[in-house]
Amino acid sequence: KNQVEQSPQSLIILEGKNCTLQCNYTVSPFSNLRWYKQDTGRGPVSLTIMTFSENTKSNGRYTATLDADTKQSSLHITASQLSDSASYICVVSRMDSSYKLIFGSGTRLLVRP
Amino acid sequence: NAGVMQNPRHLVRRRGQEARLRCSPMKGHSHVYWYRQLPEEGLKFMVYLQKENIIDESGMPKERFSAEFPKEGPSILRIQQVVRGDSAAYFCASSAAGEGIQYFGAGTRLSVL
Numbered sequence: 239k240n241q242v243e244q245s246p247q248s249l250i251i252l253e254g255k256n257c258t259l260q261c262n263y264t265v266s267p268f269s270n271l272r273w274y275k276q277d278t279g280r281g282p283v284s285l286t287i288m289t290f291s292e293n294t295k296s297n298g299r300y301t302a303t304l305d306a307d308t309k310q311s312s313l314h315i316t317a318s319q320l321s322d323s324a325s326y327i328c329v330v331s332r333m334d335s336s337y338k339l340i341f342g343s344g345t346r347l348l349v350r351p
Numbered sequence: 352n353a354g355v356m357q358n359p360r361h362l363v364r365r366r367g368q369e370a371r372l373r374c375s376p377m378k379g380h381s382h383v384y385w386y387r388q389l390p391e392e393g394l395k396f397m398v399y400l401q402k403e404n405i406i407d408e409s410g411m412p413k414e415r416f417s418a419e420f421p422k423e424g425p426s427i428l429r430i431q432q433v434v435r436g437d438s439a440a441y442f443c444a445s446s447a448a449g450e451g452i453q454y455f456g457a458g459t460r461l462s463v464l
Contacts, residue, residue, distance in 0.1 A: 242393070272452075281355070281442050281455030282394070327393065336450045337384065338407065341393035 240265040242330050242342035250348045255318055259345045261311040261328030269333040273302050273313045276325045276344065285313070285326075318349045353378065355445050355456035356425075363462045364433045372428040372459045376445030383426045384453060385418055388440040399449075400426060406449075433463045 242263045251257050263271070270289045274282035286295045286302040288311075294303045299316045313326055325344040332338065356375040364370050376383050381402050386394040397410040400420035411418065415433075420426040430437055440460050444453035 274455075279457070281444075281457050283455070284452050287452065335407065337382070337399050337446075337453075338396045338410075339384075339386075339394070339453065341386075341395070343391075343393045 240330075240332065240340050242328055242340055244326075244328050244342040244345050246345055247343070248346040248348070250350060251318055253318060253320055253349050253351050256314065256316050257318060257347065259313045259315075259326050259328075259347070261313070261342060263309050263311070263328070263330045263340075263342075265309075265330040265332055265340055267333040268306060268309075269331045269336040271302075271304055271311050272329040272331075272339070273300070273311075274327045274329055276327055278324070282327055282329075315347075318347075320349050320351060323347060323349045355443055355454050357441075357443050357456035357459050359459060360457060361460050361462070363464065365464050366434055367432050370430040370433050370437070370461055372430075372441050372443075372461070373425040374428070374443030374445075374456060375425040376443075377454055380445035380447050380454075382446045382449055382451075383420050384444045384446075385426075385428050386442045386444065388442060388458075390439070394442060397428075430461075433461075435463050437461060438463045 245260045272287045273285040276282040288304045301314045327344040328342040385397040388394045398418045399407040415431045440458045442458045444455045
């Protein structure tokens, strides 16, 4: 079954600290993996997108990694800011229907001052 | 520089009524996707449309739900005879190509009383 599992479910960190969010997937055949940020009451916003051949991709203070062999990805946030408080969602798509995004349930991050 | 526009943002319906959700894609985008997010769950794919064509409706419930993307005007997700279980956030996304980055609207939150 095509699934995307994320951990932790929620996380609280202090402003300025780093954190790493995890994603495991069983989607096959794999096409690409995306990380989205979703603020409360808003739609998801794309942070990174990686294909099979890419191991890491950065977008400012966000760095995503991908291990296609173990089907794991992580999102590392450096020097967190209050505005980073949001849900971070791992999204995977299949090669035969790459438009059909398969969403994880997200990790809810709260950054405290 | 409008992004994906969804309206209404909030919609309240009584059981048995009809709900119409509208989505205007980003300028230049001709691919539209609808997703549903139940409380505490990840987004689930419903349907993929291009102008005047339904490409993939494999995520749509078999009854009461329909979607269209006419030549002129927004895409419409229509839910007939709503039930309490239809209460959810409905997100629309658009892309310039079928495999491109999907940009999401802010969603319509449907509450069925």
